[in-house]
Amino acid sequence: MSTLEPRKSSIHDEREADTMTMGKKNGSIIEAQVDLEFRACEKRIVRKLDMTLVPMIFILYLFNYLDRNNIAQAKLDTFMEDLGLGGSDYSTAVSIVNVGYILMQLPSNMILTKVRPSLYIPFWVCIWSCVSASTAGTHNFSGLIGVRIILGICEAPFFPGVFYLLSCWYTKKELALRYAALYSGLVLATATSGLLAAAIFAGLDGAHGLAGWKWLFIIEGAVSFGMGLLAFLLIPDLPGMNSGSGRWLLTDEENRVAVERMRRDAVSNQDDNESLRHGLKLAVMDVKVWIFSFIMCSSQSAYGFNQFYPTIVEGFGLGSRTITLACTAPPYIIGACVAWCIAWSSDRRKERGFHIFFPVCVAIVGFIISVATLNIPVRYFASFLYISGIFGANSVVFSWAATTVSDTAQNKACAMAIINITGQLGSVWSPYFFHENESPRYITAMILLLAFAVCMASLCLIMKVLLKRENRKLVAKGEEEGVVPNLYTL
Template sequence: MIIDGDYLRHERSLRRKLDLTLMPMVWVLYLFNYLDRNNIAQAKLDSFERDLGLKGNEFNIAVSILNVGYMLMQLPSNMILTRVRPSLFIPTWVCLWSCVSASVAGVHNFKGLVAVRFVLGITEAPFFPGAYYILSCWYTKKELALRIAILYSGLVLATAFSGLLAAGIFAGLSSVHGLAGWRWLFIIEGAASFAFGLIAFFILPDFPQSKTGSTKWLLTNDERKVAIDRIARDQVSNQDSNRSVWYGLKLAVIDWRVWVFAFILCANHTAYGFNNFYPTIVKGFGLGTRTITLLCTAPPYLIGARGDRSLHISIPMGVAAVGFIINVSVLNNGARYFASFLYISGCFAANSIVYSWASSSVSQTPEKRAIAGAIINLMSQLGNIWSPYFFSPGDEPRYVMAMLLMIGFSVASIVGCMVMRFTLARDNRKLLASFEGTGVRPNLYTL
């Protein structure tokens, strides 16, 4: 039995150790996960399309096909994750996706590009829902909201610095050893993520109840006991003792709140569909050379990284909608560049909040939490599949039709958010009524 004073001391020590090992490792891997997935946007500003002979909407197809593989693998991956060691499972996939991403440098035509991008989606799929689930196994709801926001900043910074990195590689390595700059981009980023994947084998912990992974050298027995106890105390008062993976799948599929969260995130991802075309959008502002254009893609994403601790989803998505409206309403390039700060920061802020909100709202069993997280992220990828087709090559660089659709999906996200808030408030009233007269106040859903 751990007395209160010791409990708090062990909890502080546990949280500090996790923040110095688990969080930085997952953050770096997520940065590379997104960097390797989206470096195709920077490659487009080099000789990428010309070298591969891409025509019409073939670039859009290459962007979109990754998400098909990504969707196919997410649910089975998270079901498996509940029964294996995360410290082995996740780094293995990191190393696999790194090799696949680097192999884009070796393609020479559209068919080869589509094949590699499809496999890249499969190999990258296990990481984010898996990392999201592992964090929810170690951090309480209150702690998780901040950690997910920090994790999401890895995506923001990856998107921001990808332009800076590409500018340096294109300027310094183009034609070195007979390779175009975009081929070096894929090789260098793939090699770097592979190196961090190897490091992750030694840094990532397994589950709190296990003594494997970094847990065996990082935590004391008392810290492990506290880790198990505090997560159990933190769950909404509707827990189920059935730990079957298939039962967890059933609970997730029949819980309509899972599908509302999926709708919200899908709308957010659709509104964020400008990302793969943002360098081209900035090019249309006429700010200067290719290098200057790539450098100018960074500042709006850095502003976005500062905004992702918001307590709401609807407000950031409202800000994003304002940015899209400005973009289609004015011709002044300065105003349109300013508008991009609004829609980038708004979309990033909203996306990071959905994940932490969903984690605390659909967790009757750990298996349900893992599977529901995968379903939500899986269904949200529909937004990434169809949004590239909003950006018709003949409509660049303003992409008026795409911007109008972004406005519509921003509003849809706000509506979904309000529906979920109403639903969880109703469920909280039911929980309070079920505990009435017991003298116990239940843990409620976060609104």
């Protein structure tokens, strides 16, 4: 009998071991199944957002840009003569819109964390559309300046607002391509604005006693207003909020997964219930916020050619006004394609710094060529380089900043506003780079744009080095705590 007892014990142990093994296997299978279901749900969420949110903000950003910058096309009509503009009046009109734009961005983004984006953003779209259309009713320089300041205030909530909204719905590896979609709205607006202006000037100039440039503001403002009304239906609120388009677009399960996947993607898990004042304090004290701010400022300064590009092309002497406006489109269409490709590569390779640095280097070559030669075809080719380079780089800058500066709603909203405000300073002073007596080469302007492009490229490398150091600290801390940390994208 005693000789059988050890065998009983052995059989019992083996059964217990088999049970534990089977339990572990079953647990692993269940975990794997849950993970597959989670990922499938993530894909459904992203697909739904890509079919509603992204196209809507693409269209709105297109009109945001058209309504603010159609003054560049109006300049080629009787705009200057009708309003009695001369000297630096045009540059002031271009620049002054950024005063209201800067003043409104930070308070607007702070408000956005406390209200529903699905109502707040479309509301401002409708307001700015009316203000832009009212430009047609101005008769002098002072009236134009008043409208432009109000236009800047009304347009300010949109870009940092949707910038923030996208970063609340998409993870780090998904953002660059979606920001490229948003940014390509600007590129497409610039490409089509000349064609639209050419058609309106040719077909409506003088109709009902209104000059072509007035019809330009009225038509684009009216269409923009219609898109603002549509946005009330298609823009969601924040993840987890069963309102806006999220009410009919996402199921309860998808709403829960949307919240969880953003929590998992965060570099650090801070208290998301912090006050706006505390969020602002953290943003101001974060050195990364200020480096990105100066990157954006350099970018917007190097982008200063945009308001004068129709005038630059006019100086090439390619033909009539219609031909000139048509010739402004190809560089921007190519720029849009380049921006998409660079953003796609950035997301796929999970890299940001070099995807900004190398396109900016291409832009630098374009600026150098513009300064160095009088040959018209070569200078027109150079414009393809600096337009594609700056657009390609900017499509990645936005996503890099949004996924780096913060993880909490209040901190992120404040940081995004600070970055955009500082960036807009480049739009304030860059119109004054272009002096009429230097047309059509604008040597001073091209040299200054070149300098800011070099500054932008240098700051990107500095940021990459800084984030490498931050990642080493996160890895060391993770090893001490026995966890695998989420790292900053370089």
